[in-house]
Amino acid sequence: MSDLQVLLQRAIAFRERQDLGGALDAILLAAKAAPDDANVALGLAQISFEAGLDAADLYAAAQRLQPARIDLQRSRATALAAEGRHGEGEALLEAVLAQHPAWIEGHRCLCGMRATSGDSDFARSFPLAIERDPANFGLRMAWFHVLATARQWDEARTVIADAEAALGERQPSLLGKLFIASESGEAADDAALFDGVEGVEDVGLDLARVRHFLRSGQLERARDVCLKHLGKPAMRAFWSYLSLSWRMLGDARVDWLDAGMRDVRIFDLDFTAPELAQLARTLRTLHTMHEPWHEQSVRGGTQTERPLLLRIDPVIASVRSKIEAAVSKYIAELPPFDAAHSLLAAPRGRFLFAGSWSVRLRPGGYHATHTHPMGWISSALYVTVPDEADLGPAPSGHLQFGNPPPELALPLEPYGAVEPKPGRLALFPSTMWHGTFPFTDGERMTIAFDIIPAKA
CATH class of the missing domain: 1.25.40.10 (Tetratricopeptide repeat domain)
Known part of the structure; x- marks a missing residue:
């Protein structure tokens, strides 16, 4: 060589x-x-x-x-x-x-x-x-x-x-029309909407079908589509929907899967006020966008682009060190290994950041309910939080867990919430539904990241 x-x-x-x-x-x-x-x-x-x-x-x-x-x-x-x-x-x-x-x-x-x-x-x-x-x-x-x-x-x-008028109907355009009919609400209650594509094998289609079945009350069908992906890599995208299906059906297995707030942990990291102020100044220089990407959960704010915690910057390096110590503690204190579980099946050794970014929310901003199917452990580290008067009455600005996406119209209560405080880090399973409440005024700025196990 x-x-x-x-x-x-x-x-x-x-x-x-x-x-x-x-x-x-x-x-x-x-x-x-x-x-x-x-x-x-x-x-x-x-x-x-x-x-x-x-x-x-x-x-x-x-x-x-x-x-x-x-x-x-x-x-x-x-x-x-x-x-x-x-x-x-x-x-x-x-x-x-x-x-x-x-x-x-x-x-x-x-x-x-x-x-x-x-x-x-x-x-x-x-x-x-x-x-x-x-x-x-x-x-x-x-x-x-x-x-x-x-x-x-x-x-x-x-x-x-226009595509079909020019080139005829094809499977992608048919699936696109079904997706719009379901997600836009136009045919959200049509139980038979996806019946004509039962034989089509496609992960994206299955996600659309699961969401439609949940919307239209076809809970067993939603569950069964999720379960057919068990043991496959795509299952990372279906665990959160299987949780909703089991909860709606009263299936006790949801306690094994979600365990309520058991795996949501809070770490108040040892930042000084000057350290947090310097971190906030550093992050603000990185928010060069004016609006969020359409595919993100951010509403009324911006998100940074490149891997935040990999930056060669002493301020970021110090934060990364504190975060890594907390993540190591979280992993070490997880319940015993369970080969069938979405969180507990992963190896407990070295870990990597699958992604890391900062979100800066403006007054009225929030995160839509979502999950991180490409991650194992996800997070929110609060850098700036509006004062009590600007934040608004609780639960303004809080991070909520287990709440279904509102567009699915499922009558399920959240498992709990985390109160935002500067220097507070929340760690939780990436497949758990989470989102935030809007706040009244001020700035709410966080660092977020996904953790995955390092390959041997």
Whole structure:
């Protein structure tokens, strides 16, 4: 193995352990030794981006070495936006899409960039592309999905109707129409809505079916769709719906699965007031968006983009150290191993951050009820909380657990709630439903992350 390969492997190993400082040292040595190596250039850009450093120009250099990879232009645009250069990021994607109108990931990235900047016409790149490629059914369906995620039901219906008028009905458009009919409320009570697609095997369709069955009171059907995924990776997305099904059916197994608030733990971390103030100042500089992404739970606020707790920053490193100690304690004190359980089946050794970010809510802001199916353990660390007068009467601003999504209209009470306090960390199972109540005035800023077990 050459010296360059050794350095690359070292950078990869440090990155996999989420030691971005070590990874950056190794990849910088590799870049000095081989400045024109395409893999090294890409590694330098990626590690720099994840470490919280400026990376847009590094992605541009990497793309020049691999000009056929337009995905690197998406990465560069994302880095530009993270650096507060939204206009440049949008212009870059527009230029690439002018040459590659069928590039779906580019459209999605541009839509997200425009939506988070407050642009109401965020999806306008799609119709321009379809004018040039009218027979591209996949492009039309990607447009539909972007609009449906934003819950723009009328616009989404129009896109599907135009697609079918031009190219005929196909399975994706049929499923799209069923999804709209259920999620928009148009046919929420139609028990037979999904009967015509019983034989279609698709995880996304199964999630739509489960939600529809819960809405329409078909509780056994909802339960059975969830149970057919037991033992499969996709089950992470269905545990929370199985919980709702069991609760509605009075099935005692829900006590085994959720155990109420047993696995919700509070840790009041040892921050000083000056430390929290410095952390808040640091986080505010990272909130460069104006609005949240449509697919997120944030309502009335913003969320940071790149991995927060991997940043090379002494303020963030100090927070990460406190968080890791609390997570280790949480894991060590979990109930005994249970191979069938969504939380208790995971190995108890080393762990990694699957994602980490900050959310800054404005007055009236809140989190819609949601789960984190890609995680194992999830969190909320309160950095700033409005004072009592601005927060409003309890439970304003509280983090609530076990409450079903309101759009499912299920008569279930929450298991409990956590009161927000600066420096307080809440840890809980990623598959547990949770959301927050709006507050009256002031700023509510948190750090959140998902934990997964590290691979052996």
